[in-house]
Amino acid sequence: MRGIVFQGNCKVDVLNFDDPVPEYGEAVIEMKASGMCGTDLHYYRHGMAESLSMLGMRGRMESEQVIGGHEPCGVVAAVGPGVDPTTFRVGDRVMVFHYAGCSCCDHCRTGWTQLCDRGARIYGVLSHGGHANYMKVPVSSLVHLPQEVSFKGGAAIACGTGTAYGALLRLDISARDTLAVYGLGPVGLSTAQLAAAMGIEVIGIDINPSRVERSKAFGVTHGIDASKVDPVEEIHKLTGGKGVSCAVECAGGELPRAQAIRSTKVWGRVVLVAVGGNLTIDAMKDLIGKQRTLIGSFTFSEVGMKDCARFIADRGVEVDKLFTEEWRLEQAGEAYAHFNQQTSGKGVVVF
Structure with a gap:
């Protein structure tokens, strides 16, 4: 063979x-x-x-x-x-x-x-x-x-799609939630597609405008081009200043990981999926003081x-x-x- x-x-x-x-x-x-x-x-x-x-x-x-x-x-x-x-x-x-x-x-x-x-x-x-x-x-x-x-x-x-499904399960997500997906490659698109099938409103974020546009065919309600605007600010505008209840990070960079956390509201839940890289945040300001939950999900x-x-x-x-x-x-x-x-x-x- x-x-x-x-x-x-x-x-x-x-x-x-x-x-x-x-x-x-x-x-x-x-x-x-x-x-x-x-x-x-x-x-x-x-x-x-x-x-x-x-x-x-x-x-x-x-x-x-x-x-x-x-x-x-x-x-x-x-x-x-x-x-x-x-x-x-x-x-x-x-x-x-x-x-x-x-x-x-x-x-x-x-x-x-x-x-x-x-x-x-x-x-x-x-x-x-x-x-x-x-x-x-x-x-x-x-x-x-x-x-x-x-x-x-x-x-x-x-x-890839199984990993997206596993991340959504780790979030214990439901149709009551709103979800931000950072990184609209295959895993991010799968996350959006599966979440939409669960009845969840999805916001998709990427620095590639063509990926943002394509994501709308996968259940993304609001697409954000992070190369042009601050996605955290845009998400807060879309959610009446509160932020989403859940976020999934599929991009793999230190910046989108921090942005994913800061996009969520008080008691927000965030799952990191992308392999490799680091994360730098203010523990009190970004996690403890907001009662946020940060989860790692490996496949x-x-x-x-x-x-x-x-x-x-x-x-x-x-x-x-x-x-x-x-x-x-x-x-x-x-x-x-x-x-x-x-x-x-x-x-x-x-x-």
Whole structure:
């Protein structure tokens, strides 16, 4: 089979690998769609090893040439011994939860495998991911894909859209809330789209005017171009001087993180999603004195991934609208060079 490998310095290779064979409790997935995530750009620009250090991730890569892609979706092509056919069988449509852990600690047992006490194995980072014809994983990492959701939609749920759903759950948000979403890339758009489907009024903020305009098709009621105006002031104008009740930060910069906090009213709730970077605030003025709650949200649980897919299927959320480009495996260099410009929407490798 063939697979995409991030080499750093904005270079990717498409290399040959042996076709995987499932062992006990494992399945081989024939890829149908593998999403391109913003986190991939760390690996694209800096290589795997350096990126792991930068992002504070622990664990050892299983080889020097690890296949990238941590938003995998496809069809079960083969199962190994010990797999109960009533759970997964050849032909099943599945998403891959892109972490594997010890399966025994409390975090793994409750579906939060990325928090495994012994360290999680991350597919597409430490172990081979979905940017290949086939992918081998334990069946415990598989989640059934509803028939109403496309393979591309499943790839989005496998990381970016699932992360947005997880952040909204952490906020314990409802239709009584108003929400500011900072950063209108794929995760921010997913946050807006899912929140709108929950009946929540959404304000979207970005420094890219085209992204602000596009966000209106994803349920954003008020779009704010933060390159031209102070978003905190604008949000207070829109909310009668009070601020929103909730904010999600998907931009990744120190400034938008602080702005997200300051956009909320007294007793406001803020969740930080973007990976990497820092936050500098006045603890008394920005948090304690306003009774605000600040939350960190790292992707989602395996159960949350299943619930997200079901929510999208039941509500008819058009998650496929996130994708603006489709690429073939052999177009890896062109695909990531284009993605690295950060001027378009979400890309996906299709098979």
